[in-house]
Amino acid sequence: MICVLCQGPLQPHLKKAGADKKMYSVMRCAKCSVWQIDPLPSEGELAALYQSEYFKVRSDRGYADYASEKIYRSVVATLEKNLRDLHFPAWENSLGENKSLLEVGCAAGHAVAWFAQRGWHALGMDIAHEMIEAGKKAGRPLVEADFLQHDFGAARFDLITHWATLEHLPQAEAFLRRMRTLLAEGGKIYLSTCNTGYFARRYGTAWRYLNVPEHVFYFNRKSLRMLAEKCGLKLVRAFSYGSGFTTRENASWWYRAQKHVADRLARFFLTGDMIVIELQHL
Numbered sequence: 001m002i003c004v005l006c007q008g009p010l011q012p013h014l015k016k017a018g019a020d021k022k023m024y025s026v027m028r029c030a031k032c033s034v035w036q037i038d039p040l041p042s043e044g045e046l047a048a049l050y051q052s053e054y055f056k057v058r059s060d061r062g063y064a065d066y067a068s069e070k071i072y073r074s075v076v077a078t079l080e081k082n083l084r085d086l087h088f089p090a091w092e093n094s095l096g097e098n099k100s101l102l103e104v105g106c107a108a109g110h111a112v113a114w115f116a117q118r119g120w121h122a123l124g125m126d127i128a129h130e131m132i133e134a135g136k137k138a139g140r141p142l143v144e145a146d147f148l149q150h151d152f153g154a155a156r157f158d159l160i161t162h163w164a165t166l167e168h169l170p171q172a173e174a175f176l177r178r179m180r181t182l183l184a185e186g187g188k189i190y191l192s193t194c195n196t197g198y199f200a201r202r203y204g205t206a207w208r209y210l211n212v213p214e215h216v217f218y219f220n221r222k223s224l225r226m227l228a229e230k231c232g233l234k235l236v237r238a239f240s241y242g243s244g245f246t247t248r249e250n251a252s253w254w255y256r257a258q259k260h261v262a263d264r265l266a267r268f269f270l271t272g273d274m275i276v277i278e279l280q281h282l
C-alpha cells in the first residue's frame, strides 16, 4: 500500500473498531509521516455519518447541540486564542476596509459571525444541512454547498479558514489545491487539525482524536508541510495546543487542575495534540 498524499510506503500502526463496528487499520506513511485509515470510507459512508445526529447527540465524537449559544462562546474563545498566536491582529490592521473571509467547513458559522462583526466580508460554507439552516436563521452569511463543486466566479479571499476539518476529508489534497486558487494576492490560509505528537503516541488507540472512520487522516507539522508544498503552498507558521485532556462538564477540581497544568506544558513544549498552521502562496 502507498500513501495517497505522497506515494510513500505505508506501514501498519494501530487497529481500532469504528463507530460503525467495522475494524479499521491506521497506517503510517514512512515518508511524510501522515496516518491514514484503511479502508478509506466511501463518500456514501461518510455522508451517512454526517446526518444531523452527529451534531446533536453527545458522544465522544460529534458535538452536543452545536448551534447553541454556549458552543458559540467556546468556539470564539478558542478562535481568539488561535488568532493571537497566528499574529492575526497586526495583519488584520494592515488590510484595508475591504477584507474577505471564506470559512470552509463552517458548521453553524460561529466563527464566520465573529469575523462579520469585525467588518469582514465573510462567507461560510458547509455540506451539513441542519447546521447551515441553524446559522442562516441566526442571520449568518452561510451557504450550503460542496466546496469542491461550488462556483465562486471571480471571487478571491484574503483569508480562508479551515478549522478542525481537514482530518475528515478523504479529498484533503483537492481541498488544499482549491483553497490556493481562491486565495487573493498576499492572502493566508489558517488551518487547524489534530496533531500526531506525544499524546497520540502515549494514548494509542485511546487517543481522544483517534475517531475512525470519521477522521481519515492524522497529520503533524511534517506531513502538513509536505502536503502544502505539493499543493503550491508554504507553511509559514505552526503551533500546537491541547494536552489530551478533554473539556468535561462538571469535572472535579482535580481533573481541571491536571488539565490546566498539562495544557500549559503542552503549549510550552509544542507537543499539543491540536496543531494550527498558517499557509501562503509558495
Ligand SMILES: [Zn+2]
Pocket (backbone or CB within 6 Å): 003, 004, 005, 006, 007, 008, 029, 030, 031, 032, 033, 034
Ligand atoms: Zn505520505
